[in-house]
Amino acid sequence: MQHELIDVLIVEDEHALAQLHAELIGKHPRLRLVGIASSLADAKIMLDSMQPQLVLLDNYLPDGKGITLISDTQIIRANCSVIFITAASDMDTCSQAIRNGAFDYILKPVSWKRLSQSLERFVQFADQQRVWKIVDQQNVDSLYQLQAKNYRQDNGSKGIEENTLALVQKLFADAAERCFSVDEVVSETGLSKTTTRRYLEHCVEAGFLVVEMQYGKIGHPRRMYRRVAA
Numbered sequence: 001m002q003h004e005l006i007d008v009l010i011v012e013d014e015h016a017l018a019q020l021h022a023e024l025i026g027k028h029p030r031l032r033l034v035g036i037a038s039s040l041a042d043a044k045i046m047l048d049s050m051q052p053q054l055v056l057l058d059n060y061l062p063d064g065k066g067i068t069l070i071s072d073t074q075i076i077r078a079n080c081s082v083i084f085i086t087a088a089s090d091m092d093t094c095s096q097a098i099r100n101g102a103f104d105y106i107l108k109p110v111s112w113k114r115l116s117q118s119l120e121r122f123v124q125f126a127d128q129q130r131v132w133k134i135v136d137q138q139n140v141d142s143l144y145q146l147q148a149k150n151y152r153q154d155n156g157s158k159g160i161e162e163n164t165l166a167l168v169q170k171l172f173a174d175a176a177e178r179c180f181s182v183d184e185v186v187s188e189t190g191l192s193k194t195t196t197r198r199y200l201e202h203c204v205e206a207g208f209l210v211v212e213m214q215y216g217k218i219g220h221p222r223r224m225y226r227r228v229a230a
Helices: 015-027 040-050 073-077 091-099 112-131 137-147 162-173 182-189 193-205
Strands: 006-011 031-037 054-058 081-086 104-107 179-181 209-214 222-227
Touching (some): 006 015, 006 040, 006 112, 015 112, 015 162, 031 040, 040 054, 040 073, 081 091, 081 112, 091 104, 104 112, 112 137, 162 182, 162 193, 162 222, 179 209, 182 193, 182 222, 193 222
Parallel strands (some): 006 054, 054 081, 081 104
Antiparallel strands (some): 179 222, 209 222
16 A cells, blocks of 8 residues: 655754754655744744644744644644644643644654654554554554654753754764764764763664774674664
């Protein structure tokens, strides 16, 4: 059976982060990026013109909060779902997102693996809605389980700052085939060696990087980091 592509709009004002999200969507065979909006005003224009089925929505935008867009008539009219990606950890924002039907709520700094899982669940959710014209209790339970699936607690993002993570990830995104040592990442980013090690290991845990050991003639093997292949 041939599946339809799901059109996705990114609403994110941080360029590096938006590009990383775009890259993730571009690698998924069922998702199609239709645009990147860096403000609420741009998002509303693109919602009308692009008619996406899914929006990856940031909260803090230059002209307002993304949370206001979830209940906007344009989202409702377009039958569009939202994966809310935000640094907002207050209960009011979280409750509002849930009440207004956000498919998922992901806290920044974004775990690559966590976002990938959320996108995959949304694809399954969309497929099941197309197939099941009439639902029984088992079907309903299955749909709710897709939306509320429990994740293994991810403690790897503790102490990880979003802009620093984006800086490290962009270095690897721009050189997908290259391996970097810790010292090379330090040189490219200007981060301390301790900070660099912490962020690299976080990226490994998140499934964004893999480790390869490089063996020389003298001394200990070097720990090299490479971007996970698409």
